[in-house]
Amino acid sequence: MEKRDVLFISDRTGLTAESYGKSLLSQFPGIEFESRLYPFVDSKERAREVAREINHIVEETGKQPIVVSTLVESESQRVIANSKGCIVDLFGVFIEPLEECLGVESSHKQGISFDPHSHELYQKKIKAIEYALKHDDGCDLANYDDADVILVGVSRSGKTPTSLFLAMNFSLKTANYPLTSDDLEGHKLPSFLLPHTRKMVALTIRPATLSNIRQQRRPSTEYASLQTCQRELRIADTMFKNANIPVFDTTDTSIEEIAGWIVREKRLRDVTELGIGH
Known part of the structure; x- marks a missing residue:
């Protein structure tokens, strides 16, 4: 090449x-x-x-x-x-x-773009970044009420980089939650997430791609096997569908495109909730 x-x-x-x-x-x-x-x-x-x-x-x-x-x-x-x-x-x-x-x-x-008049926007961005870092990978679940967006998906589906990109570029307070083995065995979202489904966006990925990513982290383990990835993604997709959570496939997709889709989805949802256009 x-x-x-x-x-x-x-x-x-x-x-x-x-x-x-x-x-x-x-x-x-x-x-x-x-x-x-x-x-x-x-x-x-x-x-x-x-x-x-x-x-x-x-x-x-x-x-x-x-x-x-x-x-x-x-x-x-x-x-x-x-x-x-x-x-x-x-x-x-x-x-x-x-x-x-x-x-x-x-x-x-x-x-x-860094003129003094944008100080308020700059502070909003800093707070969003701090929030994303504090609420990465299922941390500090008690403060999900303050989130603008909550990303959910299986491990290594692209949640953390997307959270930080949304915070840095759109000043959105973004939490992310990785579905655990207990969540997947139960075939339903954990109860503490249910009050926040309107804020949630699910990320999915092709099983083979997920397996390759996991192999880099934990090679030759059940966690990284194609069979495990297929099973987890199949269960997760059913959970998202049952909870009526929008799903975006991150496979071969730039983080800019993923974030742009999430922002459009959030704006559409906000407009619908305000009753605009009805």
Whole structure:
């Protein structure tokens, strides 16, 4: 399989560049991408350092690295653009058409989403992240009343990363609960979850994929066997159906897509409960 270096460059954390860049690169499954993150490239000097690294990769491998940039400051972006990399300027792609359409120049200000007016939203996000960490993997069950979303599913079905993504990107207080062997043997949700079914979203996954994931954690165990995974998922799916809980299959699906589906499902449910459109 062909390999290619990818650099995600930003004047902030780089999460946006990495997220959008990986979504784009997922359209090229025949290439193995080796990624590097370069956050806080917030000066011409730092941009020159990164440009030298880009050029070094070209000299060393003979191939242009893919450079996904969300640099806002034009001087720094120009330094990167003049390197030997294949530049994907995410801001430039959208800013220039908007400037032309609106008839004004953009501010080209770094970190604009972190302006003081967004302090309240920032605090909400921090609280959501703290909540997700505190209520991961079935912890602190007594405080599920405060949850915006409760993810439920068998072990290793993608609940923890999805919880954190929802907290970090949508400021949703997200708890997650792994169905235990006792829950599955009883063929029904534990009683403490029943008052919260309207907040719940279930995650499922293909048995073979789940078995492969579990093998990495506990190889050659009954827990990781395909037969166990098939049985657990079959019982769990019946439980979700009986409780009328929406189910999303995480197999071969990006965390962004999973989270987006959950957010849409939650908004639809909220609108229905408010009686809007009836």
